[in-house]
Amino acid sequence: MDPGFLFIPPIAVTLFFFFQAILYWRAVDRFLRAVYRDHNDVWIALGRPCGWQWSPPGRIAHPFSMFSFRWAWLRGDPDWLAQIPDLHDDFCELRRGFRRWNLRAMPIMVVMWLFVVLLSRYFQHR
Numbered sequence: 001m002d003p004g005f006l007f008i009p010p011i012a013v014t015l016f017f018f019f020q021a022i023l024y025w026r027a028v029d030r031f032l033r034a035v036y037r038d039h040n041d042v043w044i045a046l047g048r049p050c051g052w053q054w055s056p057p058g059r060i061a062h063p064f065s066m067f068s069f070r071w072a073w074l075r076g077d078p079d080w081l082a083q084i085p086d087l088h089d090d091f092c093e094l095r096r097g098f099r100r101w102n103l104r105a106m107p108i109m110v111v112m113w114l115f116v117v118l119l120s121r122y123f124q125h126r
Contacts, residue, residue, distance in 0.1 A: 006119050010112040017105040024097040025052035031090050039084045046080065 029051035036043045036056050043049070050059055081091055 006116045006123075010109070010116050013112055014109055017101070017109055020097075020105065021101055024094075024101055027090075027094055027097060028052060029054035031087065031094055034087055034090070035084065038086070042080050042083050 032043070032049060032051045033054050035046075048056070048059070050056070077088075077091070081088060
């Protein structure tokens, strides 16, 4: 039996989650752009983070610049969010997207690929 058919579901799931990740990163860019444009003092206090593709004039977009404050999003609202109440709903949506990707999508993809690799090895030795 050809184990090639086993790769179709994890490829489809990976593509779906990859598309979701792109949408999430674009939302992060919009959020950071709004913080930069409307609440520049908060943006500076956050360490002048850039987004995935967005960066302020004169800076190069570097997505890893924002990781330092992103992990604080998992538990509760950070202190600086009180200064920008107009972006609270956008922030909550980003937190849901972050949790969705890191706590659901990544584990599902890893387990699916491990399962497929193990099953394909089983079919090869059979």
